[in-house]
Amino acid sequence: MTIHSTVLITGASSGIGATYAERFAKRGHNLVLVARDKARLETLATRLRQEHAVNIEVLQADLTKVGDVETVEARLREDSKIGTLINNAGVAQSGGFLEQTGEDISQLIALNTTALARLAGAIAPRLAAAGDGAIINIGSVVGLAPEFGMSVYGATKAFVLFLSQGLNLELSSKGVYVQAVLPAATRTEIWERAGIDINSLAEVMEVGELVDAALIGFDRRELVTIPPLFNESRWETLQAARQTLLGDIRQTHAAERYQTAS
DSSP states (O other): OOTTOEEEEESTTSHHHHHHHHHHHHTTOOEEEEESOHHHHHHHHHHHHHHHOOOEEEEEOOTTSHHHHHHHHHHHHHOTTEEEEEEOOOOOOOSOGGGOOHHHHHHHHIIIIIIHHHHHHHHHHHHHHHTOOEEEEEOOGGGGOGGGSOHHHHHHHHHHHHHHHHHHHHHGGGTOEEEEEOOOSBSSTHHHHTTOOGGGSSOOBOHHHHHHHHHHHHHTTOSEEOTTOSOHHHHHHHHHHHHHHHHTOOSSSOOGGGSOOO
C-alpha cells in the first residue's frame, strides 16, 4: 500500500470502523469516514484531526440505499488518493429465520453483501491500474458455521469470505492486496441494535484487541485473518481438505452412488 494513502472506512461511526479510523490516523493516513450518523462521524473526525494532524472527510451515507452506494462508488472510482478501502459496514441478524421479514432479509443482504461487493468493484479497477492498494473486508467466523443459528447473517459473511478469496486470486498479480478479517463476538453496538444483550455471551473480545490483531495480519499480508482462532493449523487443514475435495470433483458423469442400476 502506498505510504500515507487515504483510507476510506465504511461503518466508521463506532465499533470496529471507528477503531480502524483511530489506528490508521495514528499511522499518519488521511481518512474518508462513511456512515449514516453524521454527528458521530464529525465528533470522531474532530478528535482524530486534533490528535494526529491528519485530514479527515466525513461522508454521510446509508449503504442500504442505492443512491448513497452510488455516491461512495463514485468517490472510490474518482479519488486517486484513496489507496485502501475498509468494507466494515454491516448489520447483525435479530431472531431466527422464521422471524425475519422480507424487508429484514433485504436490508441485511443489501448492507452486508451488495454494498460491500459494489464498493470493492468501484475501487478495484483503479487500484489494479495503479498496481497498488488494499481492500479489507470484515467478515465473521459465523460465516464458517451454520450451526450458530444465524442463517442469513452467516450466509452474508460466508459471501464476504468467498468474495475476498476470489478477489485475491484475480487481483494479487496486479499488486492489489485483499484481506478478509473474521472476528468472533466483539464488543460493539451491533449486538444492541440486533436486540441481543452482549453480557449474555460467554466470551467477547474487546474491539481494540480485534483491530490490532487484524492489523498485524494486514501488515503480514495475510489473506484471511482470524484473530480468535488459536490453532492456526485448523484453518490450514480446512483449506487443504477443500482443495482435496475440489480435486475429486468430476464433471463428465454423476458419481456412482447417484447412478441407477442398469
